[in-house]
Each structure stands twice: as structure tokens, then as C-alpha cells.
Amino acid sequence: MDIQTLMSRFGSMIILPMIIFILAFSMGAKPGRAFRAAITVGVAFIGINLVVGLMVKILSGVSNSMVQNTGRLMDIVDVGWPSAAAIAFGSTVGIWVIPIALSVNIILLLTHVTRTLNVDIWNFWHFAFIGSLIVAATGNLAWGLIATAIASAFALFLADWTAKAVQKYFGIPGISIPHLISASVVPIAIAINWIIERVPGLRDLNIDPETIQKRFGIMGDPVVQGMFIGLVLGAIGYCNTGDFLTVLTKVLECGMGLAAVMLLLPRMVKVLMEGLIPVSEAARVFMQKRYNGREFYIGLDSAILIGYPAAFSASLLLIPMVILLSFILPGNHVLVFADLVVMPFIVAMFAPVMKGNVVRIIIAGLITLVIGFYFGNNLADLFTTAAMSTKFEIPDIAAGAVKIISIGDGFMWPPFVFTNLTYAYGWAALLFLAAMVALLFFFYSKNTKAWEKATGVSDED
């Protein structure tokens, strides 16, 4: 029996814990700690699987009745970034992503191409996500792994490029953000900000973030959002499915079920996170020991930016807008739900570019998401295939009743571009992407000041 067969028989629930143990142990974690971490990762997979199962069951029920009721086909369920992370880490690419991204980082540091030391091992899933979609599309593991390596280099470029602006605006010296959701949308923010600056009237609009947060009150809480969205979707889906009591029961069950998902899904991801800590700590110590004394930025999760008011307030307002968009955008099949919580990550790094202007952040966020819906519709088949091949055993998906996607990163441009290019042109596409990333690094190093100014660093700094 070869390794590939063994891996597909075991599935991520068994394989990933083994890899985590080997990685943690070989990078210097104590065997007991590594072992416990490894089991925790396996447990997290079981937990995420259960919650995603519950969510898909509820939402595919709603989606089915909604088609009959309204004629609106919404058969792609948004299962959220936690599911995407689990699928990415659990895929055949995910098994390799940690050594690949660390090696790319070491090489680029040694050659002085990058200044970022990415210790945010958890967010390596974004790189594996791209690779796993490519494997789902082409069946070619080598292409998936190479794309993963290119994506990790691209994240380092984005981190370097935005570092100065992020450090100044958020007051976090020495930090950069190699996060493939938050950082990859910065160019969009720059373009939109440039346009807004040239529109009289619009360029002067702003809203105070504190006011928004006060107005929203408990609606900013995911559990309350889950309940509320569940009630609305349930009412649309089940309004004519029987007598009053039957309808009421179904609607309330839908609300409570989705509230449960909103609370439980993050908890399950926390377990996965817990399991990865010994590996990420060992990797951080390993990397820092080797670069001691050299000046570099430490690459962290954009979660550290979420508490700053402008982006957070903007994302509160974006949530209802995104739900509305899902119903009015022509040709959209995505029923948005679990990833309404990812909004703060999408807009987090808009703030330095737009000097914390909430109106501009919302406009840029909306444009990013409108385009994102079409990326998501396009990638849903591959996302579903990738989920199936990591042994996400969900009956409604297996039966072909629904497809799945997530806003993070299914609505983001890097997975869309990387996957579709590689599917169409194979090796040539990978060469092209690698060359593009190299060129970006090159032009940035030639004209650093001008590039950094675009991200929100002002002249006097």
C-alpha cells in the first residue's frame, strides 16, 4: 500500500494529528506536549465536522423551501472560514504547508528579499486553501504545492509593503501582517480611495465609529446575529409549509439552530488553534533563534487589528448590506451566513489607507464583496470537491443537494486568480505567478518610499 492510498483511507482526522506530532517534536516541543497537541487537532476536526454538518442541514432545508417559495435558487451554503481552514489544513496540500511556507520564508529572509518573519503559522491555511482548490481542479499535487509556496511568498510581499503604514496607524512597531484576506485587499482599497478623493461631496463624508457601535448594541454579537438571520431565513423559507404552529416551530428551530452554529463553530476552531500552538511556538522559537540580531518584522495575524474602532464599526454596517446583496445580485447562488463574522478581517487594513474613514471603508468593502460573490459562485464546485476529499462527511453535500463556499477565502481574489490560471495554463500559469511575485518584490525594493506612500504612510513620517 502506498502513502497516498493510506492517506485517503485515514483522512485528515488521523493524518493531520500525526503530522502535527512529528512537526512539533522535530522542532523541539516536548513529546508529551506534542502528543496532546496532536490529539487536540484530531478532536477539533471531529468538532468542526459536527457543527458544519448541523449548519448545512439547517441551511439546505431553508434553501430547498426557498426555491419552492420564491423561485430563488440559493444552493451554495456559506460555511465560513473555520470550515475553509479545516478543509485547507486537512487536504493533502495542508499536510505540507507548514514546512513549505517556513522554507520559503527562510530562503527569502536569507536572500534579503523579504523583511517579514511570518510566525503566524495558523494563517498558513490560506496558502494551503489555494493549493487544495488547485488539486481539486487539476488533480495535480505538485501544482498545488507550488501554488501554495508562491502564495506564501506573495503574503510576505504584502506584509513588507503594508508594514510601515500598519505600524504607524495602529501603533505596533516591528509588526507586519502577512494575512491573505486582510492584506490582499489593500490594492483594492488604494484604488477606491484614489477615486473617492476625486469625487466632491463623497470625499468629505464620514461617520463616527463610536456612534455605530452604540447603535448596534447586542446586534453586533454573533449569537444574536445567528438567531436573527435564522428567523428571517426561516420565515422566508417556511412561511407556507403548513398551519401556524408548524411554521412557527420551524422558524424558531431555524433561528436557534443557527445561533448555535454561530457560537459553536468558533469554539471548535479554538480547539484546532489550541492544538497548533505547540507547533507554532516551536516554529517561532526555531526561526527567531536563527535570525537573532537581524532587523526584521514579525508577521502576525490581522486579528490584532480587529479591536480598532473604524474597521470594526464599518464591518457591523457591512453585515446587513451583504445579506441584502446576496438576494439582489443577479446570478448569485450563495446563501451567506457563517462568514458574516469575517467582515472585520476584510476591512481591517483599509483603515490606514483611508485614514479610518468609515464611509470609505464601507464603500471599498462593498465593492470587494460584490466582486467576491462572483468569485465565490465560481469556486463553489471546487470548494465542495476539496471538502469531500478531506472526508467532510455531510449527507446533504454527498447527495448533491447543496454546494458549499466561504467568504474567507472563497470570495477573495487570490484563490480565484491562482486556481483559474493554473487550471487553464498549468505550469505556464505557475511560472507567470512566481514571476509576478518576484517583480513585485523587485519594484518595491527599487522604489520603496513611493510604494509605501500608497498604503497610507504620509510624507512627514
Place this chain on the structure above:
Amino acid sequence: MVEKAKIVLVACGTAIATSTVVAIGIEEAMQERGVKVITRQCKAMEVPGLSSGVDLIVTTTPVPGNLGKPVIQTLAFLTGVGKDEVLDQIEKILRS
């Protein structure tokens, strides 16, 4: 007499990612130093509602002010830089 465990509220943007790293870092270090702690995780925005009854708030992202509790905002658990100093500070506050 059984020593009562101190409660540390750990906040970050999502209550998932960075706060887990911090919470586990605090639990492990305080256990080594012989301080009994219980950590609770929350989002930065939830801090005002959850801060009553806790002994210390540790956060990776800004939290609303005037809570009447000691607040430590730090990235040391994520970067590893200055982690021991922050742990000393936490220990001092929890022992006082």
C-alpha cells in the same frame, strides 16, 4: 485554606485566534509559577460587559477604557519579545 483562583479575562479581535495563544500562555506560565488562574476569552468589544469579577484583563488589541481593572495590552505572547517581562507583570498583579 484553599487559595482562590484568580480570573484573567483575555481579549482579542475574535476571541478565537490570538486570545487562545495568550490564554494558554498565561495558564501554563502561571501554573509553573504556582499562581492559580482561570482564563476567560472574549472579543475586545465584549470586555466592558464581562470585566466585573475578573482580576486582570490581558488583550492583544485595544479595549474600551475606564474599566476599573488593570489592563495589559501586549503582543509579547505572539512575538515572543518581552514575554517574560509581561509574565512577571501579570504574576505581580495576580499576587497583589
